Amino acid sequence: MLIKVYGSAVFGIEATTIVVEVNIDKGIGYHLVGLPDNAIKESNYRIAAALQNNGYRIPGKKITINMAPADLRKEGSAYDLTLAIGILAASDQIRSENIDKYLIMGELSLDGSLQPIKGALPIAIKAKEEGFEGFILPKENANEAAVVDGLKVYGVENIREVIDFFDANVPLEQTHVDTRQEFYEHLHLPEFDFADVKGQESIKRCMEIAAAGGHNIILIGPPGAGKTMLAKRLPSILPPMTLHEALETTKIHSVVGKVKNKGLMSQRPFRNPHHTISSAALVGGGSYPQPGEISLSHNGVLFLDELPEFERRVLEVMRQPMEDREVTIAxxxxxxxxxxxxxxxxxMNPSPGGYFNDPDAPVTSSPAEMQRYLGKISGPLLDRIDIHIEVTPVPFxxxxxxxxxxxxxxxxKRVEAAREIQTQRFKDVEGIHYNAQMGTKHIRKFCKLNESSKNLLKDAMQRLNLSARAYDRILKVSRTIADLEQSEDVVENHISEAIQYRSLDREGWLG
Known part of the structure; x- marks a missing residue:
């Protein structure tokens, strides 16, 4: 007898429906085809034990299972439940008239209990698109999948519940999530608060400007100056995520199994990878490509502490994704x-010893050591960082x-007001939502300077030996400062403040 059961595979952040065809015929053997990986090939042992411990069995006949489309690589243990239900239905151990209405996924333990799966949210979205009535999956993933309206989501703890649902019409408990209510309930609850930061008013101002314009920022200062403390509080002043952003962010985290019972993410992600991270872990990759840290921080903040300690090769692979705002893994x-x-x-520290131009410092570095240390950060990477600011220790x-x-x-509130101005400014410009995304053409259009502002900028570039790359960055940051002040024009005081935020372009840092 031939039975078709439906599962799903996740590629990138999109799901593809997999048709599991189970055919039982005369003879002996268990044949699983359709490019399964080792985790799927081993599933027959888990399925056999789970069924036996729940009063069922794998029939002693010739079982052929095809996972279609057969030319698409399938991976992971999430197909255990799909295969088990298909075998039971094809061998007439349970009724099968309603099986094709449901998408079924879950990893089996030997006692028949279900383990959580990865990618439940993109799978649920695909199930709704393709007209499935419901989605049966492990209970730990139910809240995550129930975010999708118009799809019945059933979280189960044991294969016995699924068998009774199909064979004896014992109803399963449907998981209900009011997506909008849950999202807006947790929207204004930042974990860290700038109220806890003592002093550092100029740095807080910098962080506000960075948040308002979406600017990348680098903090340079000695150990204990508060760089990490300030960075961790940046997400708390970013505008709240929209429902669309939350869904997109949750999909990425769902693919790597980091959501589970949380449901929809309402706080912007903050990722803080260690400096020993590999390039594949940072931008994504592997035999079966998974999202890297730059994708897990999508719509949020990626914090790279001690930047020069990262391998230069690892930092260089970030350059293109920072520009394109997406990463393609081939x-x-x-x-x-x-x-x-x-x-x-x-x-970053200003020198290998952590201190710079401090006569009382316990550790000093020679100019050659400093140049070698700072030279680990390439010019093209710095070119994508708009704000450079020195952080000094807080006095007693x-x-x-x-x-x-x-x-x-x-x-x-001030950041949101500035972002609203930018939304209106760029409403007719595709792909640009805030000032940091402006290209040269848009800078010339939206950052026009009067004669005195031009002279101020020209004088500053000559006297402070600012590099050419600093010119556009200063204009973009000036535009954001003007937006925070609700000013339509970029004027001298906006330019002069923005000039202060280019420390690494000055002579004596990177030459």
């Missing part, structure tokens, strides 16, 4: 594309103050 048989629109926040009188600083909620 393999011989297929190509996947992951979105990677993130804000880069980097931090500021640290001991009882008074709290300005809260993230207050700062975020």
């Amino acid at each position: 393999r011989a048989q297929f190509t996947v594309t992951y979105p990677s629109s993130f804000m880069l926040v980097a931090s 009188d500021k640290l001991s103050e009882e008074r709290k600083g300005e809260s993230s909620v207050v700062i975020r």
